[in-house]
Amino acid sequence: MQTFPLTLVAGPPGAGKTTWIRQQLDGAERFAYLNLGADAVRIDATYLAAEVPELVVWSSWLPELADFTKYQTYIELDFHIDLGSLVLPTEFADCHRVAVLPPGIRQTEWHDWADVIVTGTETRVPLQPPQLWRSLLTGQVLDFASLTTVWDELINGAYGHVQRAKGIFEVTDGRSLYFDFVAGDPEPTSTELDLPRWLEGRPNRFSGVEVVGEQLDETAIAQTLKDCCLDDRTLAYYQQQVREFLEDG
Amino acid sequence: MKIAVISCIHGNYEALNEVLLDIDRHQVEQIYCLGDLVGYGPYPNAVVEMIRSLDIPTCQGCWDEDVVEGLNACECSYPSLLAEKRGRLAHEWTNQEIHPETRSFLAQLPLSLRDGNLCFVHGSPHSQHEYMLPDMHAFTAMERVLATGADTLFCGHTHIPYVRQLESGQLQVRVSSGQSSQRPNQQTSNFSAPLKRIVNAGSVGEPRHGRTNATYVLYDAETEQVTLREVEYDYQKTCAAIVEKGLPSIFAWRLARGLEFAERADDPTHVCER
Amino acid sequence: MVIWAILSGIEGNLAAYEAVLADIKRQRQPVEELYILGDIIAATPASANVIQRIRSPRDHEPEPQVCRGWWEEQLLILHGSGRTGEPTELIEYYGAEQVKALWDAIPRSTVNWIQSLDFGFFELDCLLIHGSTVSVSDELTPNTPPIQMLDRLMRMDANYLFCGRSGLTFQYEIQQGSITSSVTTLDHTAPPQATLVKPRQVIGVGNVGRIPGQATYTLYNPYANQVEFRTVRYGPRKGFQSI
Ligand SMILES: [Zn+2]
Ligand SMILES: [Zn+2]
Numbered sequence: 225m226q227t228f229p230l231t232l233v234a235g236p237p238g239a240g241k242t243t244w245i246r247q248q249l250d251g252a253e254r255f256a257y258l259n260l261g262a263d264a265v266r267i268d269a270t271y272l273a274a275e276v277p278e279l280v281v282w283s284s285w286l287p288e289l290a291d292f293t294k295y296q297t298y299i300e301l302d303f304h305i306d307l308g309s310l311v312l313p314t315e316f317a318d319c320h321r322v323a324v325l326p327p328g329i330r331q332t333e334w335h336d337w338a339d340v341i342v343t344g345t346e347t348r349v350p351l352q353p354p355q356l357w358r359s360l361l362t363g364q365v366l367d368f369a370s371l372t373t374v375w376d377e378l379i380n381g382a383y384g385h386v387q388r389a390k391g392i393f394e395v396t397d398g399r400s401l402y403f404d405f406v407a408g409d410p411e412p413t414s415t416e417l418d419l420p421r422w423l424e425g426r427p428n429r430f431s432g433v434e435v436v437g438e439q440l441d442e443t444a445i446a447q448t449l450k451d452c453c454l455d456d457r458t459l460a461y462y463q464q465q466v467r468e469f470l471e472d473g
Numbered sequence: 474m475k476i477a478v479i480s481c482i483h484g485n486y487e488a489l490n491e492v493l494l495d496i497d498r499h500q501v502e503q504i505y506c507l508g509d510l511v512g513y514g515p516y517p518n519a520v521v522e523m524i525r526s527l528d529i530p531t532c533q534g535c536w537d538e539d540v541v542e543g544l545n546a547c548e549c550s551y552p553s554l555l556a557e558k559r560g561r562l563a564h565e566w567t568n569q570e571i572h573p574e575t576r577s578f579l580a581q582l583p584l585s586l587r588d589g590n591l592c593f594v595h596g597s598p599h600s601q602h603e604y605m606l607p608d609m610h611a612f613t614a615m616e617r618v619l620a621t622g623a624d625t626l627f628c629g630h631t632h633i634p635y636v637r638q639l640e641s642g643q644l645q646v647r648v649s650s651g652q653s654s655q656r657p658n659q660q661t662s663n664f665s666a667p668l669k670r671i672v673n674a675g676s677v678g679e680p681r682h683g684r685t686n687a688t689y690v691l692y693d694a695e696t697e698q699v700t701l702r703e704v705e706y707d708y709q710k711t712c713a714a715i716v717e718k719g720l721p722s723i724f725a726w727r728l729a730r731g732l733e734f735a736e737r738a739d740d741p742t743h744v745c746e747r
Numbered sequence: 748m749v750i751w752a753i754l755s756g757i758e759g760n761l762a763a764y765e766a767v768l769a770d771i772k773r774q775r776q777p778v779e780e781l782y783i784l785g786d787i788i789a790a791t792p793a794s795a796n797v798i799q800r801i802r803s804p805r806d807h808e809p810e811p812q813v814c815r816g817w818w819e820e821q822l823l824i825l826h827g828s829g830r831t832g833e834p835t836e837l838i839e840y841y842g843a844e845q846v847k848a849l850w851d852a853i854p855r856s857t858v859n860w861i862q863s864l865d866f867g868f869f870e871l872d873c874l875l876i877h878g879s880t881v882s883v884s885d886e887l888t889p890n891t892p893p894i895q896m897l898d899r900l901m902r903m904d905a906n907y908l909f910c911g912r913s914g915l916t917f918q919y920e921i922q923q924g925s926i927t928s929s930v931t932t933l934d935h936t937a938p939p940q941a942t943l944v945k946p947r948q949v950i951g952v953g954n955v956g957r958i959p960g961q962a963t964y965t966l967y968n969p970y971a972n973q974v975e976f977r978t979v980r981y982g983p984r985k986g987f988q989s990i
Contacts, residue, residue, distance in 0.1 A: 370555035373555055373556070374555060382723055382727075448555065452554055610901055611927075613898055615926060616894045633932070635931060636931045637928060640939075642925075642927075643924060643925060644893045644944065645923045646896075646920065646921055648889045648918070649917065650915060650917035664892070675933075
């Protein structure tokens with residue numbers, strides 16, 4: 225039976241799965257990535273693709289089996305996928321299993337499952353699967369000042385206790401921004417993805433948000449994000465302003 | 474003579490009550506109020522009633538004006554889309570909540586008050602909506618004080634109290650006038666501006682300095698001393714009332730952090746021309 | 748070499764405007780931009796001819812760039828699209844009968860065009876506007892206090908402000924200035940800080956049509972920062988309409 229150069233990566237939210245994969249990709253070639261369980265909200269995949277342009281990103285299960293022979297593939301397993309009931313093609317039986325876990329934890333189902341344990345970031349995320357809320361925002365453009373306000377409120381507990389939040393947002397000036405927060409991390413990050421500015425109409429590329437926590441007021445988060453989004457007329461107006469500004473140099 | 478200046482109560486009755494008690498402890502002869510009695514907070518009628526029954530001279534704030542005149546603020550007077558949507562919610566709620574007497578009291582408020590060499594306004598002497606932030610260009614700030622003819626200008630609207638002293642202002646100017654530049658009538662002159670002060674009274678009901686305490690100022694006319702006061706009050710009560718009365722709960726969340734953002738434009742001197 | 752001609756206050760006086768255009772044509776350095784800082788009309792029927800002339804420049808004439816003036820603002824108020832509801836200033840300065848005169852003088856068909864005019868222009872470091880950054884009615888003169896002049900310049904961060912409300916030609920230079928400021932907040936006291944002022948100017952561009960027989964306007968070289976005031980005398984020839 226043929227074997228595949230395949231690595232499965234699992235771990236709790238915020239432990240650093242995507243960051244670890246990102247590190248493996250440095251300097252290498254012919255890598256592919258697939259996020260299992262993220263459905264339409266492909267935040268990690270979009271982030272990695274922007275960071276590592278050569279990376280092949282498979283957006284849906286399954287590519288042709290033959291494809292797995294061509295690439296060194298990393299499959300990130302979303303934390304809410306139950307490892308015990310995960311059924312993979314038999315060809316994947318001897319793949320490499322990596323668990324990225326916060327320091328100091330022992331005897332979890334990840335320990336039983338993994339070949340290798342990688343010590344990731346300290347998180348205050350409990351190991352019990354908490355509440356997960358996701359929203360696809362593709363096509364929506366947010367006003368930057370509103371976005372920073374709502375993000376600040378979100379990670380500081382205005383809409384429930386948030387342990388992990390990440391998102392890719394399109395903002396008025398055409399940039400695509402990546403926001404990342406893990407409870408206990410003193411400095412939440414936000415970076416600009418290395419993508420061309422989208423200045424004509426609604427962006428036809430992925431954006432979305434994922435929040436993990438407890439007692440999340442999902443309706444309020446959704447409504448507040450909606451209140452940050454530009455309508456067609458306003459969007460067209462600002463896009464034109466930005467285009468003119470950029471042309472004037 | 475000692476005076477107290479309060480501003481931006483924004484329907485926060487608990488905070489107003491506590492501030493008035495604090496003022497009582499300082500043997501103050503006169504209280505002035507710089508407006509924004511309503512907006513965002515749960516008790517607009519009670520606040521107006523209190524100010525009215527105590528006969529506190531008050532000038533009209535931006536929220537008082539908007540409630541009376543109808544909201545005609547343009548989107549550019551909000552720092553963000555989100556702030557605008559929330560501002561509109563607060564406006565609509567307040568508009569429904571206030572009694573006719575409250576509305577007519579707000580309508581008759583003057584834009585500025587004068588007491589000797591002191592002048593009192595909400596935003597700036599030019600507009601209730603202009604922000605005199607502490608880092609406003611010093612000459613612009615000086616122009617605002619000179620426009621009133623007073624020596625000390627009291628303002629509010631930014632929700633963060635400060636005292637600013639402006640001194641040794643001088644400008645050298647050359648003016649040529651006349652029909653032809655060949656034979657100009659040219660004159661060079663020097664202008665010096667006297668010492669002036671701007672005192673921002675902060676906010677009683679929607680502090681924005683990062684703590685939950687209400688803020689106001691005391692002024693001693695003899696010594697010309699200004700004291701910025703910070704007063705603790707039971708903000709939890711106001712927060713509970715915000716939620717109970719059906720205002721968005723995010724207002725309570727921000728109030729509990731001293732982060733209320735009633736209004737704050739990106740370009741503070743911008744006044745919409747629409 | 749680029750030269751701008753900047754004028755204001757034609758006030759419906761076509762002969763005066765023609766005289767200025769002729770003077771512009773006679774300049775040794777060709778004039779590339781023509782800015783008209785409002786008040787092209789007044790409450791006179793002849794105003795319609797001025798609008799017509801401005802909107803159809805002849806060959807080799809620069810395309811005029813026109814902004815809104817006090818008279819245009821009054822007209823728009825009458826048509827319900829000004830920035831205030833009542834023509835209070837018009838009545839105060841010219842009397843109630845001028846309301847009807849202005850309404851009758853300007854054809855409805857040109858109101859849309861007037862409404863489309865800009866409030867002012869910002870080119871390089873120059874602001875070109877009828878009154879000031881405050882309003883079309885704001886009248887800056889050689890006697891305006893310097894701090895007020897500085898405020899008007901700083902509102903748009905312009906180094907040069909060209910205006911026409913006063914009708915006067917003047918050059919008002921703020922050569923230098925300084926002020927000391929100290930701020931105390933709840934949490935700290937900042938030491939006094941000196942703020943310096945860089946040189947800036949307000950230029951009154953004159954008035955074309957108000958005084959019969961004599962028009963004033965301004966030529967400006969934006970790269971050499973050179974201002975020249977022009978006075979043009981003209982006679983009551985064919986086509987002249989008294990105002
Ligand atoms: Zn206020
Ligand atoms: Zn205000």
